[in-house]
Amino acid sequence: MSKVLFHHIYKRYAGEKRAAVNDFHLEVEDGEFLVLVGPSGCGKSTLLRMLAGLEDITEGNIYIGDRIVNYISSKDRNIAMVFQNYALYPHMTVYENIAFGLRLRKLPKAEIHERVSRAAKILEIESQLPKLPKQMSGGQRQRVALGRAIVREPEVFLMDEPLSNLDAKLRVQMREEIGKLYRRLRTTTVYVTHDQVEALTMGTRIVVMKDGIIQQVAKPEEIYKRPANLFVAGFIGSPPMNFVEGKLRLREGQCLFETRKHTLLIPEEKSTILRDNGCIGKTVILGIRAENLLYRDEDLARPELLPNQFEAVVEIKELLGSDTYLYTNNKEQRIVVRVDPHTAFEEGQSIRVAIDMQRAHFFDKVSEVLLC
Ligand SMILES: Nc1ncnc2c1ncn2[C@@H]1O[C@H](COP(=O)(O)OP(=O)(O)OP(=O)(O)O)[C@@H](O)[C@H]1O
Ligand SMILES: [Mg+2]
Known part of the structure; x- marks a missing residue:
């Protein structure tokens, strides 16, 4: 586990006038579940992708623990990501999908087996391990994607709208499961969503963003009860204020x-x-x-x-x-x-x-x- 520090981060895409991320400065505490929330295009994924090492940082430094990771490749950052589209390999079984990253890292077979079994148990997908992704429901597939992240035992989990492909009922259920998983592992997590209900129910702290700029950082209750500005007041809460x-x-x-x-x-x-x-x-x-x-x-x-x-x-x-x-x-x-x-x-x-x-x-x- 580790803290994450975004030190005055900017992202300017080539040819774009406005910065996609504009002076994002924030420390994510060790073991925190931080939710980034904001409307489409506000820079959430860009920020997460910079933390993941999938996108260059235009200006500023990102620290994971005590080390600056700007120039460290994604696979050496000790993070695990879960995306909206589960990105499972269709021709591999669930077991192989979960084990894949560990095999790449050349972990011993016995160790891989133990980690996959443990993750499958936590996620209650033990009986699904021999199946192919296409034989599973959306919720089960998302659980496999979570399993793949867990077995890496990363310092930080990054999740980008992992539930938005699920129907309403499953979304509520998976929300609870991710919450349970977090309480059990206490791994520092940065979770992106544009759904304010997800933000309020899951985050230990919430960052509300608009146009690449932080609008407010606070605990869910504070965001709801004392919105820092008109935008936050109108964005958080349903129906709107x-x-x-x-x-x-x-x-x-x-x-x-x-x-x-x-x-x-x-x-x-x-x-x-x-x-x-x-x-x-x-x-x-x-x-x-x-x-x-x-x-x-x-x-x-x-x-x-x-x-x-x-x-x-x-x-x-x-x-x-x-x-x-x-x-x-x-x-x-x-x-x-x-x-x-x-x-x-x-x-x-x-x-x-x-x-x-x-x-x-x-x-x-x-x-x-x-x-x-
Ligand atoms: N590769 C790119 N090249 C140029 N502009 C980009 C690129 N990727 C994103 N952008 C722009 O950067 C801004 C932020 O995009 P980003 O994907 O981070 O938003 P988001 O908050 O994740 O939105 P959503 O909720 O729709 O996923 C948007 O204005 C987008 O058009
Ligand atoms: Mg996005």
């Missing part, structure tokens, strides 16, 4: 958030931060998640919620099993509200909604940075 544009104003010492049709009262603590940051008079973006909009009678009656309520018409009702989302319109814009699936709201109905302002976020409209 509601955003409302408005102006901050001071009335008798009270900080107000005003839109064309509504005026909301900002609680003391947030007011102080906004005032101290010179935000009065500025246009800001209020962000509120669907679960922080309240609609029950007992909530609407709470004194602190009384000033921050509005009427909205349910336009679409989306049933998701354990939750229901109401896509409402409050005469200004669409607001998504999470409600209990047992409530009897119907499309076309008008409902009263309160914003839990303690849970609201404010972002600067220009810099898009979280203010409070």
Whole structure:
């Protein structure tokens, strides 16, 4: 096991104006499961491929443990990679597929046999070892790909969207299995995905990227509860956070958030931060998640919620099993509200909604940075 250090890494592809990876600076701790997440084209695979030695580094150094690996060939980096397309050899059995890398490294036969057997046991594919890849399901094949990575006993696992070829149910199952595997081996892992649910459930830390630039590095809960900027706030969480544009104003010492049709009262603590940051008079973006909009009678009656309520018409009702989302319109814009699936709201109905302002976020409209 080892830590990995990305020291001010840049990647510029020939002929491309914009850097695919732009000053990526981060230490991955020994034994950490780091998830890189971001939209398509943000540079995740490029970064992973530079760590793997499959892509030249334009600028900066990558360390695995204490050694700079920039000029060390991929096979000598002591890493193992798992890709989206399992890249199994079709004419080899599962056993041979898993053993292949060890044979190349000329490990003794007995040692190879022991490692393959151990990996197959961990992954519960012992009975599949004589099969050919085409005789297996997608999930089983991905397990073979994992097996091939495990037997190498690498310092670092690199995984690039290993689950994106699987159907939804299998993806959840394999997510758990990779989690179990990680807890058992505790090998430093860098895992790439564009799926924010995977990021939140699997990562010990998450790096959110956009246009080759790190937007935020934090534990999953922190990313969800305190997104560093508007992009992270909108990217992480489903349905996406509601955003409302408005102006901050001071009335008798009270900080107000005003839109064309509504005026909301900002609680003391947030007011102080906004005032101290010179935000009065500025246009800001209020962000509120669907679960922080309240609609029950007992909530609407709470004194602190009384000033921050509005009427909205349910336009679409989306049933998701354990939750229901109401896509409402409050005469200004669409607001998504999470409600209990047992409530009897119907499309076309008008409902009263309160914003839990303690849970609201404010972002600067220009810099898009979280203010409070
Ligand atoms: N070989 C290449 N030559 C030129 N540009 C490239 C090359 N590979 C990637 N790029 C560009 O670099 C940027 C980052 O690509 P990358 O594959 O790292 O994105 P990604 O985050 O992995 O996206 P996805 O989620 O779609 O896999 C993109 O703009 C892409 O077009
Ligand atoms: Mg990619």
